[in-house]
Amino acid sequence: MALAPGTRLGPYETLSLLGVGGMGEVYRARDTRLKRTVAIKILSQLSSDPAHKQRFEREARAISSLNHPNICTLHDIGHQDGIDYLVMECVEGETLAKRLEKGPLPVDQILKVGAQIADALDKAHRSGIVHRDVKPNNIVLTPAGAKLLDFGLAKPTPALVDLATMTATKVETPVTERGTVVGTFQYMSPEQVEGRELDGRSDIFSLGxxxxxxxxxxxxxxxxxxxxxxxxxxxxxxxPITTLKPLAPAALDHTIRTCLAKDPNDRWQTARDLSHELKWTSEAGSQAGVPAVSGRNSRIMRERIAWTAAAVLLSALAALSIAFHLKKDAPSAANVRAMIPPPADNQFAAFANNRFLPALSPDGRQLVVPVMDTQGKLALWLRGLNDLGQGRILPGTDQGAFPFWSPDSRSIGFFTPGKLQRIDIQGDLVQVLADVTGMPRGGTWGSSGIILYTPGTSSELYQIPASGGTPSKVTERIASLKELSHRWPTFLPDGRHFLFFVTDEEQPDVQGIYAGSLDPSSYCPQTHEVVANSMG
Structure with a gap:
């Protein structure tokens, strides 16, 4: 039902029609009380269904509490003359659907917009709200950033798809229709298509x-x-993205492919994990030409590079000192330079967020590194430094990342989606050690037979026997300091003491390298000792 300009709905006066969608019409309107421009969405179909109307009002109250810069704000709801309506922030900009009519977006803009929408989804998911209709028409590109619209309002109970309806109806315009499956077909998750119960991982598929x-x-x-x-x-x-866009970063290809996994358990488990992955890819850049972004992200990247350089420099100075004292009269050795290419039909992935970094065995003889084949599938590749051949892909390490070695150089710990695992390289025996909750942030294997690891992006450190067992928490984030996570642990030679990195997005002076111990008598998790903070 189209409304004429000047129609009053409570204190709101319609100005012009902005668009028509599956949930109703959207109008530009004027709030006569606050003298501001708003958008009004007409939802007249709800008025005839008391159950849907009650659900709509309950969810509208929850959505109105979502205060996030990338979520379109819901100001008010109302009912007049048999019409239910929403009053929302009037977002000025171009829909992503309209922008896509001009062709693909630049990679740096994709990473930025993707991370912003993932942040918006994370905010909603943590509030118990699933969007269920993430699509280009519901994303608006504004000068201030991307905005996600229609948040959580298309949530009637999914019904099983009617086969005759699906067969007879051509896909011409992607609209959401009431009475079938909620969402837009081209962007639905498999569980939406099948009419199963949904959670936030369905939105992650749609965003993918x-x-x-x-x-x-x-x-x-x-x-x-x-x-x-x-x-x-x-x-x-x-x-595969890389077959259509050869210059697209391999890391982005893998990120999107993980979003689009058929099984929800194989996807990113939270929108926060996805957001972090996109941000890290943006920070790191790649051989494919993704520019590093400016501002805070580039500062963090410079700090990480500086700390890495400092660690390398200290190691080099220590080695030089030892060499000077032990081999004063030794003749100078010739410089050795070598290059290790990836195996045939594979490539090294971009080193975003350390998950694809190579790991050198403690005896200095072997290298393990995640590689990606032409279909975008990851696995661990093992290569001896003196080998002249191609090395070998380790069986059972599909989607393996964040590899780390045992002290005896005979086994490798690694992460796959949802799991911490180990493989003994002599017999290729793979063992699942523990479940992980999201995107891990590193592991280390101590000489005492303990593996220390971070199971998610917002987690403390956990320990587990390398032979298997029950994980237990080792550190506690200090609430008063608003620590985001404890990550990238590294055991010291005694196998009891370790270093780790504390992240804090709000207080850079808290962020830095800290020391801890597995011995509770000498270490209190609440008072881990700072070694060096990120501010130097």
Whole structure:
């Protein structure tokens, strides 16, 4: 039902029609009390369904509490003359759908917009709200950043898809229709297509489909009918990004592919993990030409590079000192330079957030590094430094990342989505040690037979026997300092003391390298000792 300009809905006066969608019409309007421009969405179909109206009002109250710069603010709800309506922030900008009509976006903009929308989803998911309709039409690009619209309002109970309806209906315009499955078909998760219960990981799949389209200019899942689109979502993998856009960063390809995993357990488990991954890729840049962003992210990257350089310099000075005292009269050795190429049909992934970094064995003879094949699949590759051959892909290490060695150089610890595992390289025996909750942040294997690790982006350090057992927490974040996480642990030679990194996004002076111990008699988790903070 179209409203004429000047129609009053409570204190709001309509000015012009902005658009029409599956949930109703959207109008530019004027708040006569506060003298501001707002957007009003008409939801007249709810008025005939008391159950949906009650659900709508309850969820609207929850959504109105979502205060986030990348979420369109809900100001008010109302009812007049049989019409239910929403009063929202009037977002000035271009929808992502409109922008995509011009073709793919630059990689730096994709990473920025993707991280902002993932942040918005994380905020909602932590408040118990699932969007269920993440698509380019619901993302607006503004000078201040991306805004996610229609948050959580299309949430009636999903019904199973009617096969006849899906077969008969061509996919011409992606709209959300009441009475079938909630969402837009091209961006639905497999569980949405099947009408199963949803959680935040469904939104992550949908955002992955949006990111895919932003990179390639093509939809991840296409078809001539709803049935063919649904079949593609359930059974087919989209073409690897790197085959369509060879200059796209391999790390971004892997990030999006993880979003689009058919099984929710194989995706990023939280939108926060996805946001961190996109931000780290943006910070790190790549061989594919992604520029490092400026501002705070570039400062953090410079600090990390500085600390890494300092650690390398100290190690080098120590080695030179030892060499000077032990081999004063030794003849100078020739310089040795070598290059290790990746195995055939594989490439080294961009070193975003350390997950793809190589790990040198303690005896200095072997190297393990995640590699990515032409289909975007990760695995661990083992290569002896003196080998003339190609090395070998370690079986059972699919999607392996963050590798670290045992002290005897015979085993490797690594992470896969949702798991901490180890592999004994002599017999290729793989053992699952523990579950992890999100994107891990490093592990270390001590001489005492203990593995120390960070199971997620917002976590403390945990320990577990290298032979398997029950994990236990080692450190506690100090609430008064608002520490975000304890990560990148490294055991010292005694196998009891360790170094780790504390992140704090609000207080850079707290962020830095700290020391701890597994011995409770000499170490209190509440008072871990700072070694050096990120401010130098």
């Amino acid at each position: 489909a949006v990111l895919y389209e932003m990179v390639t200019g093509q939809r991840a899942f296409e078809g001539k009918s709803r049935l063919s689109v649904a079949s593609a979502i359930l059974e087919k993998e989209p073409a």
